[in-house]
Amino acid sequence: MEHLDLSPYDYADSPLPLLCVGWLGKQHGIQQWDHPAMSRKVLDAFERASRRAVSRTLGEHDCDFCTEEPVATGNGEYRYYSHSGVTYTAPVLVKHYVRDHGYRLPSPLQESLLDPRPLPWDARAERLAALVADPAEDIGARCWAVADLPHWQDRRAIDALELAALDEELVDLAGRDIGRSLSQVLIAVPGERLSVPESDLPFEVRAGITADRAVG
Ligand SMILES: [Zn+2]
Structure with a gap:
């Protein structure tokens, strides 16, 4: 499953509208054309926000960019709820892409991760x-x-x-x-x-x- 960053997510019947982040594949490669480098603060916030994988019914997915065994795999996704009202979805492999393949999160998500305020009930x-x-x-x-x-x-x-x-x-x-x-x-x-x-x-x-x- 490959999607352009910040394109609408159209998989299954999502109860909320979602934007894609890090659904990488061979066609578009590591998408990071204008994504800013991730600071240590952003990386830590990203790690904290990516602890609980959900929707594990998606099936196992292999990384398309690993050139040596073992190839990284993942099942499920992380969802990030921003104060702006936008919700992002990323495959669990997003952590591997950031760590091992130089992928960078799009800037609106990076900014959202740094927002320390609790989400208001919306x-x-x-x-x-x-x-x-x-x-x-x-x-x-x-x-x-x-x-x-x-x-x-x-x-x-x-x-x-x-x-x-x-x-x-x-x-x-x-x-x-x-x-x-x-x-x-x-x-x-x-x-x-x-x-x-x-x-x-x-x-x-x-x-x-x-x-x-x-x-x-
Ligand atoms: Zn890989």
Whole structure:
């Protein structure tokens, strides 16, 4: 899958509009024509923002630029939510492209990564929370929403994820993701707690919380 940087992402049924970053391939090569060099600060922020791969259903993808074995592979993507309202998607291989092939992120994403302010609860957050709450919505999109809600350090993200933990279909498919997301928001929002005892949550959700705490 190869896309031009900052072109609209048209894979699957994304519940939110996304712009592509780092979907590199042989046709366009390492796209960095006018991308500025990445400072140490940007690299650190990029690393922090690229810890949790989501949408792992995309399938394994090989790097087209490795000339020696082992060739780097990756599955899934990272999503970056900017204050401007733009959301970027990059394949997990983007970290390898930056580290080993001199790829540079487009400047709007670099600038966004340096913005230290927490994301305000916005229309994207509302959309994801509504997806989680509505069993009639597409299940793939609902799993997507579960994984991305921790981008908002907000009580409403916790409430939406607690709702998800009551939804059998979502728990079957994404129970651990619900747990990981809950854990991440609870860590990010000091003083907030679950509204039910953790022991009342489904096993898979608790397993996700435990796994997230283990990763730290
Ligand atoms: Zn490579």
